[in-house]
Amino acid sequence: MKYISLGSKGQRFSLKEVLFKGLAPDGSLFMPEFIPTLDEGFIRDFHTMELSEIAFHVLKPFVAEDVSDDVLNRIVKDTFSFEIPLKRVEDGVYALELYHGPTQAFKDVGARFLSRLLGFFNQGESRKLMVLTATSGDTGGAVAHGFHRVKGIEVVVLYPHGKVSPYQEYQITGPGDNVHAIAVNGSFDDCQRLVKDAFNDEALRQKIYMTSANSINMGRLLPQMVYYFYAAAQLRKAGIQDLPVFAVPSGNFGNITAAMLATKMGLPVKRFIAATNANDVVPRFLQSGEYDPQATIVTLANAMDVGDPSNFSRMYDLYNNHLDTLKNSLISISVSDAQIQETIKKVYNGLDYLMDPHTASAYFALNQLKDEDEAGIFVSTAHPFKFGEILEDLLPGVLEKSGYSIEFELSGAAGIDIMNPDYSDFKSRIEKMA
Incomplete structure (x- = not known):
C-alpha cells in the first residue's frame, strides 16, 4: 500500500512518509492509493472476533508493507485496550460509546494508535520529532495523554482560549513534560491554520522534524474505521x-470519513447521517452543491465548532467528488444549541440515558432522519462528565446522582500559555522548543 496526495495524485508515498509529513508536499491531504476490499470470510464472520482481532484485519492492508504482523498485533492490542460498548437506548436505537478510554473521548483510539506507530518508526532517530496538533476540545487531551513521555517526541497542542470546557483544558495542559499546550486567542480554525502554515513553511521544515496528530494525519484516521466494524459486530451478536x-457528530469530519472508508472496505451500512452544530457548511453543500465555509460559530458542542472541515476533501474523494453519489450515502443536518439542550433533558428524563452535547446532536439527527423500522446507531463521542457545567445547568444534581465528581474540573489549569493567532509568533515559539 502506498499513499497519494489529493492535490497531485501522481507521486506515491510510503506509510512512514505519510505519518511523518502529516500533509503532502503540495499542502493537500494524503489518501490511500486504493481502498482494499476485505475478503468475504471476514465480512461474514467478523462478529465472532474480539475487538483487537477485528482491528488487526481491518488495518493490516494499510500498514503491512511497513509493519510486521507482530508489531501490528502489539500496537492494536495496546490501542484497543478498553471496551467500546454498543448500548440499547430504546427500540431500534443504540449508542456506540467511544468514551471509555483514558481521556473519555473517541480521540483516544486515533491518538494511541498514531503515537505508537510514530514511536515505532522513530526508533533509532538521532533528532527529536515535533508533533503539532490543533484541537477544538477532545483531540488535545487524547494527544497529550497518548504522547506523554514518548521517547524522542515533543508535542505542541493549540486550542482556542476560552472555547473548551474546563475539564478539556485540564487534560490538555495537565501532562507537561514533552507536551506543550498553547491557548490561542481565536477559533479552532485559527489553531488549525497555524499548524497548516507550519507544515507549508519549507524553511521551517528544513530546521524541524515535525508531523501532525490531527485527523489530517492518516495515522489518526485509519484506526477509527475499527469501531464501526465493532459496532456492526455487536449488532449482529x-x-x-x-x-x-x-x-455521527461531525466537526472536522474525520470520524465519519473513517466510517465511510470502512464501508468501501466492505462494512455493511445502510447510510450515514452527519450531525453538525451551527457550523453547517456540509449540510448547506449537500443542499446547494456549493462548498462555502464560514467563520466558526461557538456552540455548546465545542468539538464540532469547525467552519471549514479539513476532512471534507477526503470524504468527497471517496465518492469520486460527485455530489449525487455522496448524497446516496449521506444526509446531514444542523442541530441548534436549543435542540441539543432539549434532547439532553428529554432523553435523560424519558430513557435514563445521559449524553454530552455532541452525542445529543447525533441522537437528535438520528431521531429526525431514521425510518421507524431501521436499526439506528448514534455515536457517543465523549463522556458527559467532560461537559459537567452544561449538564448541571440543564439537570441540576445529575452528575452527583450518577456518581461523578467535578471538583477538579472546576479548579482550572494554572500557568496557561496564551498567544494571538500570529504565525510569526508561533513559528518563533516552536523554533525555540526545537
Missing part, C-alpha cells in the same frame, strides 16, 4: 441483521 444507519 444481538440478533439484528438489518444494515445499520449511523449518526
